[in-house]
Amino acid sequence: MNTPASIPPPFKNGGTCRDTPVLKERGQREVFCGLTGIIWLHRKMQDAFFLVIGSRTCAHLLQSAAGVMIFAEPRFGTAILEETDLAGMADAHEELDREVARLLSRRPDIKQLFLVGSCPSEVIKLDLTRAAERLTVEHAPHVRVLNYSGSGIETTFTQGEDACLASMVPVLPSTDQRELMLVGALPDVVEDQAVSLLTQMGIGPIRVLPAPRASDTPGVGPNTVFACLQPFLGDTAAALTRRGATMISAPFPFGEEGTTLWLRAIADEFGVDDETFDRVTAAPRARARKAIANASAALQGKTIFFMPDSQLEIPLARFLTRECGMEAIEIGQPFIHKGLVGPDLDLMPAGPTISEGQDVDKQLDRVRAARPDLTVCGLGLANPLEAEGLTTKWAIELVFTPVHFYEQAGDLAGLFSRPIRRRALLKLEAAE
Numbered sequence: 001m002n003t004p005a006s007i008p009p010p011f012k013n014g015g016t017c018r019d020t021p022v023l024k025e026r027g028q029r030e031v032f033c034g035l036t037g038i039i040w041l042h043r044k045m046q047d048a049f050f051l052v053i054g055s056r057t058c059a060h061l062l063q064s065a066a067g068v069m070i071f072a073e074p075r076f077g078t079a080i081l082e083e084t085d086l087a088g089m090a091d092a093h094e095e096l097d098r099e100v101a102r103l104l105s106r107r108p109d110i111k112q113l114f115l116v117g118s119c120p121s122e123v124i125k126l127d128l129t130r131a132a133e134r135l136t137v138e139h140a141p142h143v144r145v146l147n148y149s150g151s152g153i154e155t156t157f158t159q160g161e162d163a164c165l166a167s168m169v170p171v172l173p174s175t176d177q178r179e180l181m182l183v184g185a186l187p188d189v190v191e192d193q194a195v196s197l198l199t200q201m202g203i204g205p206i207r208v209l210p211a212p213r214a215s216d217t218p219g220v221g222p223n224t225v226f227a228c229l230q231p232f233l234g235d236t237a238a239a240l241t242r243r244g245a246t247m248i249s250a251p252f253p254f255g256e257e258g259t260t261l262w263l264r265a266i267a268d269e270f271g272v273d274d275e276t277f278d279r280v281t282a283a284p285r286a287r288a289r290k291a292i293a294n295a296s297a298a299l300q301g302k303t304i305f306f307m308p309d310s311q312l313e314i315p316l317a318r319f320l321t322r323e324c325g326m327e328a329i330e331i332g333q334p335f336i337h338k339g340l341v342g343p344d345l346d347l348m349p350a351g352p353t354i355s356e357g358q359d360v361d362k363q364l365d366r367v368r369a370a371r372p373d374l375t376v377c378g379l380g381l382a383n384p385l386e387a388e389g390l391t392t393k394w395a396i397e398l399v400f401t402p403v404h405f406y407e408q409a410g411d412l413a414g415l416f417s418r419p420i421r422r423r424a425l426l427k428l429e430a431a432e
């Protein structure tokens, strides 16, 4: 028998993490810029091309982040600014037009072209918005040209996806239809699971942003309701709201509880009765609970410290503390958008430090003082912390691995328990 899917009442003693004053820090940061979002966005949007207007540094970043993908003729590239471009900006626009024309004549499969701003293009104030408008006119109706910034000055890691999706919202067609829009680029297999569960409850039509192809682009209007699949989509949510759409607010679909509450919020909006909801979710909920129990044995009673990376930290801490028995010491996010992660904060009793932004040396001092059982951090900090005897989880995997919804709940717990189990095994071997 399922327990009813509803948000638990407020905690008796003290408040929730929503009431916790946020520790805001600025200083040296160890994070990716938003260009990295291109790596998963270009796979999701099958007729889009991402042209970064940047320097060799930007090209190198994409090459190292994409790994072997760069050998598979990916749909992204960098137009590298040369010294001549830096000297006079009128030339840079002409060169950009020439590069785009050459690219589009070689790749007739491209229907959407994103001009992606970088630190260098922003510092020299290259007006990519104007360039996108000019190029849209030039290449209409075959290709639509948009632009957004993925620069390190403007964006951190997953914010690149937010900036990209937000740039699409003003040009989405208008509609008066009552439709559900799922917002966020998830692996197809995970997105299919979500659509299938909602469809089985009789909810529809369901549209997704970003759509796999330009021709499937969803419409938006006053009867559109949307639910975010990712907690880092603040600008996109605001842009959709400006177009008249209404957001369904819910905890994010991580783990059995998170997924159930997320689905329940949408089901409530569409008037799905309890019996239908339970019929559709009972079996996958039971599977998820079992998988989490198996994968989380090593996590029970362990402490965890999140350094800021992707804005997934708060919903993941909620999953780990409530479903895997962990205790959070600090939950750091690059930005905290309470309009999106508020329902997750409501589910955690006050206790952990909630921090926004980073002054990395100060934060490392706090990690060393707390000596958590597990520290979630970027690749640049993981090995140095391991060398100090701390166990780490590379945050990047949480973005590249399918982790949402019921069927992935066990894998998600496994991502955190694996480093703890590995350290215990290595210790055992060393002792033998």
Ligand code: SF4
Residues within 6 Å of the ligand: 033, 034, 035, 054, 055, 057, 058, 059, 061, 117, 118, 119, 120, 150, 151, 152, 153
């Ligand atoms: S956009 Fe900025 S932070 Fe990102 S790779 Fe280019 S120069 Fe570096």
